[in-house]
Amino acid sequence: MAAAAAEQQQFYLLLGNLLSPDNVVRKQAEETYENIPGQSKITFLLQAIRNTTAAEEARQMAAVLLRRLLSSAFDEVYPALPSDVQTAIKNLLPGFLQAVNDSCYQNDDSVLKSLVEIADTVPKYLRPHLEATLQLSLKLCGDTSLNNMQRQLALEVIVTLSETAAAMLRKHTNIVAQTIPQMLAMMVDLEEDEDWANADELEDDDFDIRYAACNAVGQMATDFAPGFQKKFHEKVIAALLQTMEDQGNQRVQAHAAAALINFTEDCPKSLLIPYLDNLVKHLHSIMVLKLQELIQKGTKLVLEQVVTSIASVADTAEKKFVPYYDLFMPSLKHIVENAVQKELRLLRGKTIECISLIGLAVGKEKFMQDASDVMQLLLKTQTDFNDMEDDDPQISYMISAWARMCKLLGKEFQQYLPVVMGPLMKTASIKPEVALLDTQDMENMSDDDGWEFVNLGDQQSFGIKTAGLEEKSTACQMLVCYAKELKEGFVEYTEQVVKLMVPLLKFYFHDGVRVAAAESMPLLLECARVRGPEYLTQMWHFMCDALIKAIGTEPDSDVLSEIMHSFAKCIEVMGDGCLNNEHFEELGGILKAKLEEHFKNQELRQVKRQDEDYDEQVEESLQDEDDNDVYILTKVSDILHSIFSSYKEKVLPWFEQLLPLIVNLICPHRPWPDRQWGLCIFDDVIEHCSPASFKYAEYFLRPMLQYVCDNSPEVRQAAAYGLGVMAQYGGDNYRPFCTEALPLLVRVIQSADSKTKENVNATENCISAVGKIMKFKPDCVNVEEVLPHWLSWLPLHEDKEEAVQTFNYLCDLIESNHPIVLGPNNTNLPKIFSIIAEGEMHEAIKHEDPCAKRLANVVRQVQTSGGLWTECIAQLSPEQQAAIQEFLNSA
Secondary structure (H helix, E strand, C coil): CHHHHHHHHHHHHHHHHHCCCCHHHHHHHHHHHHCCCHHHHHHHHHHHHHCCCCCHHHHHHHHHHHHHHHCCCHHHHHHHCCHHHHHHHHHHHHHHHHHHHHHHCCCCCHHHHHHHHHHHHCHHHHHHHHHHHHHHHHHHHCCCCCCHHHHHHHHHHHHHHHHHCHHHHHHHHHHHHHHHHHHHHHHHHCCCCCCHHHCCCCCHHHHHHHHHHHHHHHHHHHHHCCHHHHHHHHHHHHHHHHHHCCCCCHHHHHHHHHHHHHHHHCCCHHHHHHHHHHHHHHHHHHHHHHHHHHHHHCCCHHHHHHHHHHHHHHHHHHHHHHHHHHHHHHHHHHHHHHCCCHHHHHHHHHHHHHHHHHHHHHCHHHHHHHHHHHHHHHHHHHHCHHHCCCCCCHHHHHHHHHHHHHHHHHHHHHHHHHHHHHHHHHHHCCCCCEEEEEHHHHHHCCHHHCEEEEEEECCEEEEEECCCHHHHHHHHHHHHHHHHHHHHHHHHHHHHHHHHHHHHCCCCCCHHHHHHHHHHHHHHHHHHHHHCHHHHHHHHHHHHHHHHHHHHHCCCHHHHHHHHHHHHHHHHHHCCCCCCHHHHHHHHHHHHHHHHHHHHHHHHHHHHHCCCCCCHHHHHHHHHHHHHHHHHHHHHHHHHHHHHHHHHHHHHHHHCCCHHHHHHHCCCCCCHHHHHHHHHHHHHHHHHHCCHHHHHHHHHHHHHHHHCCCCCHHHHHHHHHHHHHHHHHCCHHHHHHHHHHHHHHHHHHCCCCCCCCCCHHHHHHHHHHHHHHHHHCHHHCCHHHHHHHHHHHCCCCCCHHHHHHHHHHHHHHHHCCCHHHHCHHHCCHHHHHHHHHHHHHCCCCCCCCHHHHHHHHHHHHHHCCCHHHHHHHHCCCHHHHHHHHHHHHHC
């Protein structure tokens, strides 16, 4: 014991020397500290922090060192320690939590700050004592004897864990439930500052408060949605509304409104609707009051937040907001018309956003009463656009509002394009300021100047000024919106937009810009179609090489998937002949590399899953990587689908370089998404290349027959679809396999859980496949035996495309007066009527599809026969009878 005490005393001296102004003493102390073993270091630091008789400076130094050790260096220090030391550190945690508690009551928040940092950087360290950590944080944040900063930090521990360790925290919903009242109580605790209400914007020091009290609601709503809203919506909405009405405290009102915005943005519509009436009335009364205050005192911050709250509620409520439209629109228009002073620019921008979101929510019919006024207000603002300063916050709000108006008005919006496009193109063309700097220059440029840096090594950094990048991204997204909504009405602008967008596929400063550039490509081609094939081909040649190169070089998986998806859409628009030999060669190499990378990544993740440090947090990360990888695989499938549907069997020699990799995807040991998408690719080979596809049958036929009964419904669906197209498009070589497939398909359809939510799509593909075998290969099966069963399985509800296939075959059978389908003396007609009625009720019959007319003719023929019609209708439920009538009226 004496030796341990002596060692601890030596450590106090060391801590003092670490603070020494003498460089030699300090350097020597740092070397000594570094050489102390990890376990001893943590023990000494904890004891120093908890020793109230030790010098205050030494205790604070210990807290700083412990924080450093447990956060930034944890992943380096911890794995290298012996297992008994690791266990000791996991056990030395209750002591750390006690130190957090003790230090707070000695008016020291440095240890609590270290807990926030640990929650942020290494939350898994807290896992063994997560309940204790949360309970301590909750106790501290609810203790009014502590200062405001300490209570905020305690709440921040909970909120940070909800971000970094959501899966761990979901098991402790009781803590989340107890935290909500604390957050709301802290909002009310804030002291009023008269100067605050006259400020131009929420100051930085205000955001700490926002984060701790208000933003926590939004953060948790995001991290735990929709479970969070289901459990706490009643308390949260009621408390926020009550807090917003605290007329004595403007700051509380503004932050409560901000919290309401965060909450409603992620709230399911069904949960918000019961409170809509109460919410709207509160928001309206506060808005009217704050509008008066704006006029009398010039205070505006609360009004800004309330306007955004109204927009958020309307956006979630959609059509349910129609009854409240007239309550808000006059006041909102009044703000846009009159809030023209420079200090009210942000309020005006948010109000423009609010009006456009309300318009989109309630729809064209309701909005048209104000459309003309609103458009004139926007046009007036737009006319003054050139006089606006570059940092005017109205610019981004205007750009987004115009796009919403376009969605709302459709083709009628075309007339406004000459006014809108100039400023929009200007914003979309922003070129960022960039610089190559040495390390010293970089350190002299502060973050406040809006620069971000990437270290290039060799003492050099690449810098970019981020101002304007978000606006550029928004503007590019708006151009996508116009092309999508206006189609040929946008043709006048396709040339200048495509010249802007193609180079932006390499705009690595902002992911959103590259995504918008990719999304625009097939839409611009659609717009340009009206100018004829020559113009369209020229445009495609301008895009094609850049798109293929982008697929090969794009570093971000989310952006890559968008580029691949857009390339596939472009192929569909352009059709056969759009790719030359060089394109095919480059694309083949890229797709091969993507598939090889997919297999390599899977192997690496498998190794990580067998690692001894593998835990829930690691699994979450690996699962994200799995999902990303599979998403890229789906885009490979998209591209191959477009190429096969355009080029048919001509492309098979090129496809053979990818064949071994696609075969590998459908091996039995591979994860189900691999097998699903591998089968989908072979489905395309069969559908678009038959009967030439049979030369590859040795690779896919046995797996396809085997996988129709697979445990994974997604794999079953892909296999069943393949067997259906095999019957529909396959040549004579496939006949024996159609016979073999039938009992397998029937087994799936007749299994007890075939119609459950997760299985229904696979089952419906099996039913459709049985229909295709009977229709296209009738000599391979006993049609008369199978047909009554097939009729009993109709109609299909979920898979709309396959539903059309089955209805078409049903029409063939009825029109040929097939005796089994119609039954003796037409006794099966009521069953056929119920199938049609159910199809209408589930929107499985597309009214524009030719088969809808054929089915309607069948019904109308029976309608003329008097007694038979009465007999058929009498056997239907009232809902089915109404559906038949609705079908006849619209088909």
